Amino acid sequence: MSPALRIRHCRDCGAPAAYRVPDDDSRERAVCTACGTVHYQNPLAVVGTLPVWGDRVLLCRRAIEPRRGKWTLPAGFMELGETTAQGAARETDEEAGTRLARPLAARSDLHHASLVTLQILRRAHSGQRGQQDRR
Numbered sequence: 343m344s345p346a347l348r349i350r351h352c353r354d355c356g357a358p359a360a361y362r363v364p365d366d367d368s369r370e371r372a373v374c375t376a377c378g379t380v381h382y383q384n385p386l387a388v389v390g391t392l393p394v395w396g397d398r399v400l401l402c403r404r405a406i407e408p409r410r411g412k413w414t415l416p417a418g419f420m421e422l423g424e425t426t427a428q429g430a431a432r433e434t435d436e437e438a439g440t441r442l443a444r445p446l447a448a449r450s451d452l453h454h455a456s457l458v459t460l461q462i463l464r465r466a467h468s469g470q471r472g473q474q475d476r477r
Contacts, residue, residue, distance in 0.1 A: 426462070
């Protein structure tokens with residue numbers, strides 16, 4: 343794990359945290375040296391789509407870092423209270439200005455950047471082509 347991502351202090355009491363394998367666990371975790379709270383670090387959920395427009399795939403050119411100016415599929419972080427399908431549809435609308443038809447397929451992966459990504463294949467049925475990421 344990157345040193346920048348390591349938990350240094352307990353989120354409950356503020357005391358220093360040390361990395362060790364807690365009882366009844368198999369992974370090293372940040373454990374508070376004072377109150378014993380075990381801190382779990384989990385990936386963030388990223389959702390997006392593989393929008394099909396006719397016989398083409400709709401891509402977005404990134405307007406912000408990371409990878410500004412590069413082509414990408416419309417995707418972003420899920421919001422609390424959203425289903426993966428709702429989040430994917432919202433991100434596609436925000437980034438590509440495209441509304442979506444029903445899902446055709448889905449795929450999920452865990453990447454080295456501690457993100458879970460979900461791409462949902464959908465046919466686009468309205469919207470604007472060629473819009474850049476508006477964030």
